[in-house]
Amino acid sequence: MPERVGSIAELRSAYREGGLTPTDQAERILDGFAGHDDGPVWISTVPADRLRERAESLTRHGDPTLPLYGIPFAVKDNIDVAGMVTTAGCPDFGYEAAEDAPVVRRLLDAGALLVGKTNLDQFATGLTGARSPYGSCQSVFGGGLISGGSSSGSAVAVAAGQVSFALGTDTAGSGRVPAALNGIVGLKPTRGLLSTAGVVPACRSLDCVSVFAPDVAGALDVLHAARAVTPADPWGRPFPAERVVPRPPGTLRLGVPRAEDLEFFGDTGQETRFAAGVERLRTFVGSSRSVPLGAFFEAGDLLYRGPWVAERLVALGDFLGSHPESVLAVTRAVLETGRRYDAIDAFRGQHRLRELRAQVDQLWQDIDVLVVPTVGTTFTLDEIAEDPIGRNAMLGRYTQFANLLDLAAVTVPNGFTSSGRPASLTLVGPAFSDTTLGRLAATLTEGGAPTGAIEADSPPPQRSAELLIAVVGRHLTGESRNAELLGHGAVLAGAARTAPLYRLYRMDTPDGEGLPGLVRAGPDGSAGHPIEVELWRLPSTALGGLLAGVPAPLSLGWVQLHDGRDVLGFLCEAYAAGPPAEDISASGGWRAYRRSAARR
Structure with missing residues (x-):
């Protein structure tokens, strides 16, 4: 990449x-x-x-x-x-x-x-x-x-x-x-x-x-x-x-x-x-x-199950007629449905859409x-x-x-x-x-603090200081330790990848789930891979509490992202990356590895 x-x-x-x-x-x-x-x-x-x-x-x-x-x-x-x-x-x-x-x-x-x-x-x-x-x-x-x-x-x-x-x-x-x-x-x-x-x-x-x-x-x-x-x-x-x-x-x-x-x-x-x-x-x-969403759904159905699909033939009908084999079969099938409708259907559809828009407009009140x-x-x-x-x-x-x-x-x-x-x-x-x-x-x-109701001309509330934390394994959304992040007030900021400077290892654990560890690959990182991470915004006051719950050989340190930013993230001490730990770097991330392992 x-x-x-x-x-x-x-x-x-x-x-x-x-x-x-x-x-x-x-x-x-x-x-x-x-x-x-x-x-x-x-x-x-x-x-x-x-x-x-x-x-x-x-x-x-x-x-x-x-x-x-x-x-x-x-x-x-x-x-x-x-x-x-x-x-x-x-x-x-x-x-x-x-x-x-x-x-x-x-x-x-x-x-x-x-x-x-x-x-x-x-x-x-x-x-x-x-x-x-x-x-x-x-x-x-x-x-x-x-x-x-x-x-x-x-x-x-x-x-x-x-x-x-x-x-x-x-x-x-x-x-x-x-x-x-x-x-x-x-x-x-x-x-x-x-x-x-x-x-x-x-x-x-x-x-x-x-x-x-x-x-x-x-x-x-x-x-x-x-x-x-x-x-x-x-x-x-x-x-x-x-x-x-x-x-x-x-x-x-x-x-x-x-x-x-x-x-x-x-x-x-x-x-x-x-x-x-x-x-x-x-x-x-x-x-x-x-x-209720009924009016929204009925309006949406008009797009492909109503006369609007015929509008697609206005621009493409001639080409479709003269070059039918140039168009993919599934695309051609969708476009051809437009030929089912006539002018009466078009007006009937417009009238029904106007009724549905009136219902939806009322909701905006x-x-x-x-x-x-x-x-x-x-x-x-x-x-x-x-x-x-x-x-x-x-x-x-x-x-x-x-x-x-x-x-x-x-x-x-x-x-x-x-x-x-x-x-x-x-x-x-x-x-x-x-x-x-x-x-x-x-x-x-962006992980802002809840504001509640405020007046239109009120200044926005100040947010407490936050840190951006990169997580790579069990703290990912849906994984077994994600609740620890949530308990410390962390908010998901999005997905990212590391710079191609790291290797990812799976270490055995008593529960059989395994513990992933991110390790910088050698002095210059030349043998590394980009690894999928999630970025979470954590209140700075919660950092100590989170760190206290991090077991060895994991620690928090600086992780370089693919876009060049350095953020705090979960790293693993190099001694734990030796046998019997499994090098899973080629999978690109813990979730991808888990999906691959499940198919074996």
Whole structure:
């Protein structure tokens, strides 16, 4: 895996302090790609000479105060970039774009550094990441887990640290589902805030450009840099000035789905994580209440079981008719269902949708934010292959209603299930609630202290000092000693990987479970591996209590992450790494090792 490039905030700091230039960053990116196979994340990349030329221009003549100066990013390959081929995941459909899509041009003008174009479910039709002739992306968490789609490559590129942010599209959940399955933030703005001119249409009246980033702050930075109304886009809408400033979380009324409306398809791990996320979220808002989801679900069903699927044929029908063999069978099957509907069906669907929107609009009189699971369960690539359409529909249960109902949404990580699968939740609000959703999402994911109800003009409460702790084994979410972290007031901050400087060992224990130990690999770490860790925010006053419960040969020390940060973390003394300890470094982490061992 290439060296992580860092988040927007981290690169800004590095550029500001003078230790890094865009030219340096371009060389790091190229070094990471050289001779390396990360699977089918990229469909095309900016040629090395063009990347160097752009980076050098920024270094010599660029304005370091630009909001995205030198920040590397990727673009889903259904969005035009001048001089590059847009394939929409179908090689025979490909064409060379004459100009940048306005949303791409805005980012370039803000100083961003384009790296390339990413894989997707063909014609942005699907939520699995398994519908591309370029290959199926796997989640960064491995184990054959799907990446989610349709913006699969963009999500994986961000989660793997190859770029600092990426653009996707999100008509039915194509930005939120892959964010969930890769442990990152997926921002689905209000329709029209980001221009869809220069985007291959999926369902033009519902299409939406989305943003992937490692953190909420970065996603919002991209939103503000990229949003604009352009003459080329009749669907564009300005952000009302009075809605740009977010409301404080403590003033918000939270809507929580009724228990009878929640469906996890037998996945108790996702159900448990969602309940925990909701309870934590309740501590930040002013109030909460139970709400029904029936109108949301019925609206979502109209997307693929109603006349809106016919809208997909407006842009693609001619190509489908003249090049049927160029389109994947599953994609073709979905698109062809649009031929079942006529104009009467279209009007009937519009009328019913307007009735459902009126019901949902009434709910916004009582709540400000709705929280839902992003996905009810997760699947492997093999499981998707068994039922590609049915299981795709399960993935879209909590996402496909958003654009039909003119809603904004942001997806954030919500830990891991006991089996090691990523969990997430999505905050949903009415149109133009984007920044308010973002502020609440940032409060939730950054480990802030509960605020309770506060007045809109009150200063935010001060948080006590916190430390970032990297855990690698039994303290991971769902593992046997995770309760110790929770008992000390620790809050999950997200997933990460170490720099490739460490080895991971399994040491025998009387209970047979084994104890993992992370050891720095030799004087220079040259024989090391990147190892999966979780980052937890721990009150500094609780550090002593946590350390007192750490048994030998484990200790707390400094661990270097893949993005160059040094954080406190669990390490193992080298003497314990000898026989009979088992070297499990190649697995990439304790969870991956456990999954592999269970299959033996």
